[in-house]
Amino acid sequence: xxxxxxxxxxxxxxxxxxxxxxxxxxxxxxxxxxxxxxxxxxxxxxxxxxxxxxxxxxxxxxxxxxxxxxxxxxxxxxxxxxxxxxxxxxxxxxxxxxxxxxxxxxxxxxxxxxxxxxxxxxxxxxxxxxxxxxxxxxxxxxxxxxxxxxxxxxxxxxxxxxxxxxxxxxxxxxxxxxxxxxxxxxxxxxxxxxxxxxxxxxxxxxxxxxxxxxxxxxxxxxxxxxxxxxxxxxxxxxxxxxxxxxxxxxxxxxxxxxxxxxxxxxxxxxxxxxxxxxxxxxxxxxxxxxxxx
Numbered sequence: 001x002x003x004x005x006x007x008x009x010x011x012x013x014x015x016x017x018x019x020x021x022x023x024x025x026x027x028x029x030x031x032x033x034x035x036x037x038x039x040x041x042x043x044x045x046x047x048x049x050x051x052x053x054x055x056x057x058x059x060x061x062x063x064x065x066x067x068x069x070x071x072x073x074x075x076x077x078x079x080x081x082x083x084x085x086x087x088x089x090x091x092x093x094x095x096x097x098x099x100x101x102x103x104x105x106x107x108x109x110x111x112x113x114x115x116x117x118x119x120x121x122x123x124x125x126x127x128x129x130x131x132x133x134x135x136x137x138x139x140x141x142x143x144x145x146x147x148x149x150x151x152x153x154x155x156x157x158x159x160x161x162x163x164x165x166x167x168x169x170x171x172x173x174x175x176x177x178x179x180x181x182x183x184x185x186x187x188x189x190x191x192x193x194x195x196x197x198x199x200x201x202x203x204x205x206x207x208x209x210x211x212x213x214x215x216x217x218x219x220x221x222x223x224x225x226x227x228x229x230x231x232x233x234x235x236x237x238x239x240x241x242x243x244x245x246x247x248x249x250x251x252x253x254x255x256x257x258x259x260x261x262x263x264x265x266x267x268x269x270x271x272x273x274x275x276x277x278x279x280x281x282x283x284x285x286x287x288x289x290x291x292x293x
Contacts, residue, residue, distance in 0.1 A: 014043040014084065014147075018155040021163070022057045028076020030171035032163055033069045033281070034235065035179045036091035036156065037062035039082040041208055045144070046088055052129050057087045058264050059130035062181040066260065068270070072277035075285055078163055082156055086126070087135060088203065089152040091176075092233040093117070093124035098145070102127055102136075108145035111162045118174035157238070164246060165238065173291045174208035175209060175284060176248040178235045184228070184256035194222040194257060198250035204240025205247035206288065213249060216283050220276045 040061055050057075073079050082091055096112035102125060111118075121128035125145055129135050160176075167174045176286060184192055195217050198212045210226065217224050232240070232250040240248035254286040255261050258270040 014041070014045075014151065015086075016041050016043070016083055018084065018152045019080055019082050019159055019256065021078065021159065022070075022073045022074035023078050024073050026076060026080070027286040030167040030174040030292065031072070031077040031281075031285050031288050032160070032167075032174070032176045033072050033077055033079045033179055034160060034176055034234050035062065035066040035069065035079070035081040036152045036235065037082065037086045037180055038064065038066040039084045039086065039088075042088060043084075049136050049138055049140075049172065050134055052131065052133050055065070055264075056087060056129040056131050056133070058137065059261065060087055060126075061085060062179070063255075064259060064266055065253065066181050067276050068253070068274050069177075069281065072281035072285075075278070075282055077281060077285060080156075080160055080163065082152075087129060089148045090122070090124050090126055091153055091156050092180075092235055093122075094234050095124050095149050095153050097123040098125060098286050099127055101143055102140055104139040105142045108142050108149055124149070129269055159191050160235075160239070162291045165271065168245070169293050172244075173206075173245045173247065173288070175205070175288050176235070176239055176246065177281075177284065178232070178248060178250040180230075180250060180252045181255045182230065182252045184254050184261060189229070192254055193225040194254050195224045196228070196252040197224060197226050198230045198236060199227065199248075200232040200236050200240060201227055204232055204236040204242070205249045206242050206280050206291075208291070209247050209249050209284070210282060212287055213251070213280065216280050220279070 097118050098107045098111040099118050100107045100111055164174055187258045197210055199205050214224050230252045238249050239246055257274045259266050
């Protein structure tokens with residue numbers, strides 16, 4: 001299923017649907033895999049205003065992550081994937097995380113208190129790319145910002161919320177896996193693990209889910225860390241309510257396992273990793289059925 005957009009005529013913004021949803025037929029368990037950062041669509045209006053090469057923005061994508069989890073659909077899970085690039089709108093940020101100085105006529109919404117991320121240029125509408133350089137030649141307009149937030153950010157999260165709500169009448173516990181990737185190298189760190197699991201230090205999901213995923217991944221030969229350097233972002237914070245039966249776990253995968261980070265191309269490791277994640281998703285689905293038994 002694709003979301004449809006209804007933009008003002010001549011707006012110059014995107015007309016591509018904000019997300020795609022694939023559902024297992026039949027649904028085997030209340031498990032949703034969400035991929036908010038794997039989109040690679042850069043609308044023409046955005047590209048016309050770039051001050052950096054498109055390759056600089058592509059290096060911020062969680063490229064191919066949605067494809068890594070595609071086997072879960074045939075297993076009976078739900079997969080929701082964003083279509084637009086995270087530098088167009090970052091779906092794992094609060095829509096109030098805005099840098100007012102990016103807009104020539106003021107921000108499209110009331111911005112929250114300036115956070116470290118916003119100050120660094122990494123708000124909901126990012127100001128900088130992978131190189132740390134400013135993305136845009138000219139400031140955005142309020143209308144441009146409003147369209148991005150309403151038609152992409154709001155649409156994606158409304159869809160994810162609707163999928164969760166649709167499961168509640170038939171299932172007591174719902175499981176959301178927030179799917180991400182991470183650079184293989186980061187400043188100040190000698191090395192990065194293969195996988196980082198983020199459950200906001202135990203607050204966003206049952207510990208059974210985190211433990212099951214960690215054990216399965218370690219059995220597969222991966223090095224696994226919890227909550228460092230990624231404890232979970234907006235999605236885990238917004239939806240993770242284990243006492244209300246909604247469990248959200250963020251999974252960050254080291255990009256060197258499956259792709260060339262410079263050319264943004266998959267390597268031979270992609271198929272191997274996809275098969276291992278297929279085994280993982282099967283374990284998660286089994287757990288979800290048992291937890292609802």
